[in-house]
Amino acid sequence: MTALAAEKTSADLAAEFGLKPDEYAKILARLGREPNLVELGVFSVMWSEHCSYKSSRAHLRKLPVTGDRVIQGPGENAGVVDIGDGQACVFKMESHNHPSFIEPYQGAATGVGGIMRDVFTMGARPVALLNALRFGDPSHPKTRRLVAGVVAGIGGYGNCVGVPTVGGETQFHKGYDGNILVNAMCVGLADADKIFYSAAPGPNLPVVYFGSKTGRDGIHGATMASTEFDEASDAKRPTVQVGDPFAEKLLIEATLELMASGAVEAIQDMGAAGLTSSSVEMAGKGGVGIEIDLDQVPQREEGMSAYEMMLSESQERMLAILKPGREGDAHRIFEKWGLDASVIGATTSTGHIVLKHHGKVVCDLPLAPLSDDAPLYHRPYVRPQPDRRIDPGQVEAPKDWRAAVLKLMSCPDMASKRWVWEQYDRHVMADTVADSSTGCDAGMVRVHGTKKALAMTSDCTPRYVQADPYMGGRQAVAEAWRNLTAAGADPIAVTDNLNFGNPERPEIMGQIVCAIEGMADACKALDFPVVSGNVSLYNETNGQAIPPTPTVGAVGLIPDYDLRMGYASMQAGDVLVLIGETHGELGASLYRRELFGQEDGAPPPVDLDAERRNGDFVRGLIRGRKVSAVHDLSDGGLVCAAAEMALASNVGVALTARSEHNAAPYMFGEDQARYLVATTDADAVLAAAKAAHVHAIVCGEAYGDLFASRELFSIAMTDLRAANEGWMPGFMN
């Protein structure tokens, strides 16, 4: 190995790169020698938590990943599901938490860019974006700046590329003071028989690099995303990449044109760990080798070392393996779109990755240990003891009902996020039929040129997961399924984004294991396979972990968008029918948190049979045109759902008070599997419910300009709207 450039490495340097002593020992054993600096860099990113899923892999296997519609499950850049007529929907959600906390604008922007690349790398045109954002307490000194930066970054990137942002969620909790969450989801459309994969099909094929030049930004980003933060984290700003949405737009068009030209054998974007992971994965998955001449890599800066080039996370770059002799066709396409491109190497039959720089071999590693033999940990865990159930009869009633309703509707989690989504282009591509402004439980875009539409949502209730990770995992899946159902869609598949603290701590590992098991059970019961996902661990600062947040992104299909449903279409004179049983579950509820500062208690149990039965019933009502508006019940229970329907539909609501001593559990309970439907024919809905063995009661009526419940509260719609709309601009401006 004398030909190898020989910067000395050591266990100490390996530790600096994020490798544990035993992992470094494993490298020594597998190589039979010390790795040089470049090789150590390659190992450290490939074996980082971010790239290898070494802590979560063993448990992710519990998730159901197959189904009638699944074309490609987890393991590729994005999941692929069949949506009929030879078309496929390609989607994934991914976190950009660590970079967004350090540098919110660029962190969030490049998160959006990265997830779009995952989707168009598969051959799909991105058609919609969603973002699940979780920030610290509004009173925390960093929160405002982070919100402003993240929202501007998402908008700045997505708006320019020209993909509508149609949905998402924005929440606040002090548990995210030290680690915000930015989870971005992208949905794309492709022809089902034209999906592209990353595995190199054989040796002696040209490897072409195209897109932006490689610079020194983002070096060791994947490693940074696999460690905890402390006071010195601001010093990590140089590990955050800088996004160029115009370059991304060019990259999308050039990539799709290149694919259509028939020149592409395999393709992979350069995301986390850049050139390293893309080349290792393409060759490793294909069972071949790869040789790269780093002098051919387009470089933004002079004098870059092999190490820097391999570890750079410069954005908007792709690696493709071409059919032999098609370099000229490819070159014409890159020229048209003004992209840098270069044939940087070829696949080989050696099973090794060999890198040359200035005529010298600077890295020569067998591929198998890098990907297939990455560490797999069965980390010790303790199953958390779920909180005890809160007896509804023991929950305090509000002293002032009117104030309580206004407080809930204006609390940071319930307040209108208009300030956020008005900064996102929600209409470009001219196929958006429901977005954050619409009053619909899901975003929705038409499948261009057809009557079909895709519905999409992202959901998680971290306070439930905190109280009981298993039930919280079930709930996140159930709520996503319910939101798609309320929009009139058939739920078809899930992408998950698991955000947790340090998995080396048994109690955090216990959250991970239990949440995955809860999600798995719900996905199985609801025929809702997981087709892609991302795991973000080490979301901790100074030993304080975030609330466990397994975000569920989900997609549904509507055969005819004229059958879509929302909650803004309630008419004066409609009767409100509550579908599903109410026991008054108030453990870990928004009501107790916001009014009494109590976050304890078991979350509402999720009865998956009831979810399925009630959801199928509601979808049937929608398809049969028996209802004028539908909303799922979640945070804040009946009162908040009814208030949102009233606001979106611009008509008052009178909720029927119940005669019990304490109406709070009925009004604010967060029991699952429930929907609020508005109808002109309540008798027909009740009769149909009875026949379907679904619990249903009349719970109110729509009319006038008051949001009220006799003897409890009466609020002018203008006051309710001011409370709901006022908080966010008041906080930000």
Add this chain to the structure above:
Amino acid sequence: MKAAVVVYPGSNCDRDCKVAVERATGSAVDMVWHQETALPDRVDLIVLPGGFSYGDYLRCGAMAALSPIMGAVRAAADRGVAVLGICNGFQILCEAHMLPGAMLRNAGLKYVCKPVDLDVTNAQTRFTAAYGGKRTVRFTQGNGDGNYQARPDELDRLEGEGQVVFRYVDNPNGSARDIAGIVNAKGNVLGLMPHPDRAFEPELGSADGADLFRSALSSAL
């Protein structure tokens, strides 16, 4: 009748414009790459679409105003062909001095995406004739630099000559005198900040944009 949509590398409403024109008018639409120097023969309407033409890292539309196709667009406009610049297209027409004035950053310093109601202040133009008696239309806007400004005497002249075609009912971005759209003195070049190309079917929230494309193409008869 025929329309052409100019495609810059960063255009992202090019397809929207094509589909909107096709659905609203049934006319054929050619896509013209920014590096071309000629337009298709006998084109009746040229659309400069929304987006970020060359990234717009410089002033919005500044580079596009100097692109190869602009010579042909300018010549066609001089011949009287209808030219419609939407959003980034409006910015490009200002930068190319085919329309007076300039766009500043929105007054709120943020990108703003929302439906906006517009008063049709001149229904006599070749772009608005189909609105007839209709006084208010709803389009969707989405921009960060849509704050239209010009010298006061220029604004007086535009208003006096009937060149202000659309005004915001509730000004979202600080545009001078609530201006959302203007035509040139000849009346054949319209710059419009909100998007009729996102409002051509009811399920998009409004179909009011369809009449604008119908007007523009029927006027070519």
